[in-house]
Amino acid sequence: MPPDCCRTDYDAIFDDRMARREASTYRRHGPRADTRRLVGAITGAGVEGATVLDIGGGVGVVGQELLAAGAASLTDVDASRAYLATAQAEITARGWADRATFRFGDFVALAPTLDPADVVTLDRVVCCYPDWEALIDASTAHARRMLGLVYPVDRWWMRAGAVIGNVALRLFRQSFRFHVHPVARIDARIGAAGFVRRMQHRGLVWQVVLYERPNDVQRDTASLELDPLLPVPR
Ligand SMILES: C[S@@+](CC[C@H](N)C(=O)[O-])C[C@H]1O[C@@H](n2cnc3c(N)ncnc32)[C@H](O)[C@@H]1O
Numbered sequence: 001m002p003p004d005c006c007r008t009d010y011d012a013i014f015d016d017r018m019a020r021r022e023a024s025t026y027r028r029h030g031p032r033a034d035t036r037r038l039v040g041a042i043t044g045a046g047v048e049g050a051t052v053l054d055i056g057g058g059v060g061v062v063g064q065e066l067l068a069a070g071a072a073s074l075t076d077v078d079a080s081r082a083y084l085a086t087a088q089a090e091i092t093a094r095g096w097a098d099r100a101t102f103r104f105g106d107f108v109a110l111a112p113t114l115d116p117a118d119v120v121t122l123d124r125v126v127c128c129y130p131d132w133e134a135l136i137d138a139s140t141a142h143a144r145r146m147l148g149l150v151y152p153v154d155r156w157w158m159r160a161g162a163v164i165g166n167v168a169l170r171l172f173r174q175s176f177r178f179h180v181h182p183v184a185r186i187d188a189r190i191g192a193a194g195f196v197r198r199m200q201h202r203g204l205v206w207q208v209v210l211y212e213r214p215n216d217v218q219r220d221t222a223s224l225e226l227d228p229l230l231p232v233p234r
Contacts, residue, residue, distance in 0.1 A: 008175050022083075038121065047118075053119070055135075073099045078103075116142045120146070121149070137193070149208070149209050162177075
């Protein structure tokens with residue numbers, strides 16, 4: 001029996017229609033607010049010449065933003081064929097095909113075949129994957145300098161929304177489930193892998209967090225934007 005992650009049909013939920021709609025929204029309006037915040041934190045820390053690994057890159061928004069900001073190269077890994085093909089088409093249309101690589105599949109399974117990157121991003125991906133520990137471990141192992149995430153706050157309304165949403169997904173015979181994973185344990189696991197939080201913003205639904213390996217953490221605490229409820233890294 002394969003683990004839950006491998007039974008999820010990402011193609012069924014992240015399909016061609018959704019991909020076309022998301023790509024069109026991005027072309028017209030730019031990135032979502034949380035994505036913009038993540039990208040701003042990464043570019044603020046310096047992305048010029050960096051290699052980027054965008055896990056669950058969707059239609060390629062983070063990848064396009066970081067390539068536009070001067071990243072040297074992008075590897076986009078996605079478990080949805082439609083999203084990956086759309087990301088490839090969009091990035092090719094912008095003239096960056098030679099700086100981008102696209103890999104289809106579950107990042108956790110593909111991880112041993114992928115090179116590490118300076119910057120690793122997971123924008124609304126942790127909530128799509130049942131085995132958060134495996135996903136976080138493979139991500140930290142691939143991040144040389146920075147790890148950026150957008151993922152759900154673990155508050156009661158999110159857990160209630162996930163239960164209701166997952167009942168609907170089951171009724172529509174979708175194998176996909178939305179997960180609200182434990183924030184404090186995710187943060188501790190990333191810390192144990194050698195990262196410190198550089199920026200954190202917590203909204204009602206999503207939180208945006210940028211971690212860096214300590215050698216790259218500048219001592220400019222004025223630019224830190226940390227949640228007061230969580231311990232400030234030293
Ligand atoms: C909610 S979408 C977010 C897409 C994009 N990052 C964004 O914020 O617009 C989640 C994406 O992650 C992909 N995904 C989820 N788990 C994955 C995994 N383990 N490996 C690769 N892709 C994954 C899905 O196929 C989907 O394209």
